[in-house]
Amino acid sequence: MPYAAAGFAVFFAMAASPEFPTRASFTGVVFLCAALLSLVRRLEVQGQIKQNFPALYAFALGAFLFSFACATKDIRxxxxxxxxxxxxxxxxxxxxxxxxxxxxxxxxxxxxxxxxxxxxxxxxxxxxxxxxxxxxxxxxxxxxxxxxxx
Structure with a gap:
C-alpha cells in the first residue's frame, strides 16, 4: 500500500505544475510497478502467476522500451x-x-x-x-x- 500511495503522490504533486516532462513520471511508474508486483505476489494462485510470468515480464519490458527509445532519441x-x-x-x-x-x-x-x-x-x-x-x-x-x- 505505501508504494501505491507514493506512486500516486508523485503524479498528484505534478498536477499544479505548468509543465509535466515525461521523465518526471519515472519515479511514480516505478512505485506503481512495485505496488503491482507486491499485489501479484500476495495472490494465492501462485501457479497461475508462475505460468503467466513470461507474459507479465514481456508486457513490462514493452512498456519501458518505448520510454527508453524516446530517451535514446533525445540524448542522440x-x-x-x-x-x-x-x-x-x-x-x-x-x-x-x-x-x-x-x-x-x-x-x-x-x-x-x-x-x-x-x-x-x-x-x-x-x-x-x-x-x-x-x-x-x-x-x-x-x-x-x-x-x-x-
Missing amino acids: EIHVKWKQRAEYILAQKEKGVLDVEVREPIPTSVLLGNKYAARGNDITTDPGKWPNNSIAAYFGIRSICGVEIW
Whole structure:
C-alpha cells in the first residue's frame, strides 16, 4: 500500500505544475510497478502467476522500451546538436571572436511534449551566469551567451 500511495503522490504533486516532462513520471511508474508486483505476489494462485510470468515480464519490458527509445532519441539529438555547437564555438575562437553568441536552447523531440530538455542547464542569454561562464572558460573564450530563438 505505501508504494501505491507514493506512486500516486508523485503524479498528484505534478498536477499544479505548468509543465509535466515525461521523465518526471519515472519515479511514480516505478512505485506503481512495485505496488503491482507486491499485489501479484500476495495472490494465492501462485501457479497461475508462475505460468503467466513470461507474459507479465514481456508486457513490462514493452512498456519501458518505448520510454527508453524516446530517451535514446533525445540524448542522440542533444549530443549531435551540442557537437555542432562546439564546432561553431571553436570556429569562432579561431576567427578571433572571443564573445560568442549561440542559439539557445537546444530543442529536442516534441513527441512526448518535451520541447527543450536542456533548458535548465543550457546556455542562457546572460553571459555572466552559470553555466555560461563555465562553458566560456572550458572553450578558452571571454564570454558566451544565447540568442533567444522564439
